Amino acid sequence: MLGTVLYGPRDVRCEEVPEPKLLHPTDAIIRLSASCICGSDLWPFRGLQDIPSSMAMGHEYCGIVEEVGGAVATVKPGQFVVGSFCISDNTCPHCRRGFQSSCQQREFMTGAQAPRARVPLADGTLVATKELPADDLIPSLLATSDVLGTGWYAADAARVEPGATVAVVGDGAVGLMGVLAAKQMGATRIIAMSRHKARQDLALEFGATDIVSERGDAGVERVKSLTAGVGADSVLECVGMKESMKQAIECARPGAMVGYVGVPHGVELDGEQLFFSQRGLMGGPAPVRRFLPHLIDLVLERKINPGKVFDLTLPLADVAEGYRAMDERRAIKTLLRL
């Protein structure tokens, strides 16, 4: 079959790869309904993350179960499933507490920019729907696998509450999903920080009430002035850079939590500054599995449409162009037809 392999900086190829096989009795093989490219795929694509000599790409997935190992009990061939980008057994103490992304058996999904993929720990990782979903829901269901689940976690970690004023730093796909999540959690004021028209428009569609196009100190000042000098009740940091983290902390009011889901690159925090600012931090790889059943329901009930975050659709053969379009910010997020 065709699959996506990264060989080095900016060298991503669609090429013939081996068909996935069951390796453990807890595995499942799924036929993907669609695949996509994640913002985090751009780190190794840009050479900002070390990789082995080659790396099978893709960790967001949904599709039809084709085959399961002998120990798999909760999903069966023919079912439509969505899984998290974090593989988890969903039974260990960390999973039971809702932090499946820190599962004692955690693995990260790979090889899902391809028509078929192996999912380890299928019972713990996959969530099956009762019926096969309508085709037009596939992009939104795919989004729950990572990008929506991650934006949702940012809002959860930032402890967004009904009536809250929320600031979202980062207008990438995750940030936009953070806006959607904050809206669903009842935030009444959602300040999206973005200076790109298309992303501003999508943020407004997902529930943003205010757009702040300034960055850095000017952006912080703008958020402060929008909140009568107080700052936001919750802040979602969806980038992972030093500047964005600083901006997120400073946009928050004292006592507020900053939920951060952008993998930090070069972020150092000064303990004394953080202490006297009295802002809290919570983040990490999103425990998407905790949220999946709820997010899938919201999509199936057509209450949310996170699939709108895909503004470019390409056939798998053109995956390299999908990476380039996102790298150059010509696309927010690329859906891959299989």
Added chain:
Amino acid sequence: MLGTVLYGPRDVRCEEVPEPKLLHPTDAIIRLSASCICGSDLWPFRGLQDIPSSMAMGHEYCGIVEEVGGAVATVKPGQFVVGSFCISDNTCPHCRRGFQSSCQQREFMTGAQAPRARVPLADGTLVATKELPADDLIPSLLATSDVLGTGWYAADAARVEPGATVAVVGDGAVGLMGVLAAKQMGATRIIAMSRHKARQDLALEFGATDIVSERGDAGVERVKSLTAGVGADSVLECVGMKESMKQAIECARPGAMVGYVGVPHGVELDGEQLFFSQRGLMGGPAPVRRFLPHLIDLVLERKINPGKVFDLTLPLADVAEGYRAMDERRAIKTLLRL
């Protein structure tokens, strides 16, 4: 009157100082029932914090109101009051959200190692009791002003819940109050990290169920082994050093909050490490004012006895010996008779 003045490293003196006067109509003058020395007073005493040429010491206080400014409405002469070490108006947005230690008019109390003191923003800062308390309750009421309120905040910020397993890093007075707070909040397992017999005993008396005398990696391993490899549900960091913060983060389970109340000295946090560890942080100067009414009630109802943390009592004239005894860890906390 006599008062306590720090002139430089290890040069603290009890000497004649001017009587406090009302400077603003929102001030109150109180006659202190007792005073004490705080662990944080040791930072400038040790020369680890820059100070002006001289500094009036003391920020923990309770006593009888002697005089109030014309704008003070809620306390009156003759009442017994306790106030926070953070001066706050208790009406600004940060105060109303329970973060009085980030009040828009915040000041830090000074000059309370003396028989009388000026309390700014008296209406927002002071809490009056209905009646004059019994003399034997004075040490415990004094403790609510900072040391107990700060330990309580550590537990609050760490989101201690009923049934939780809690680890407390630091066996100073604040750490011991953190043990007491965790117990009051319903923690069923409280692991106190201490290697000093007297402090271990007091921790056990305040509610600790386990003592870990190892530090650093060995201490973390011990907490892990006591929790079946999982880590603590909540961790209280009550020291403020690089090593203690690292130990606190590593003792926590994924998804847990570390409440940190020791003013960080030389603490740098690596964003990527914190991200993948999936531990949250919340801390800062404790918003004691939020907790004061509840803590005062607990003391007046004799449900808690935080005053036991004072293991040395000296007359004000011997304040310098009080500092030395705490600096050399001969005393946990020094009460000053006035």
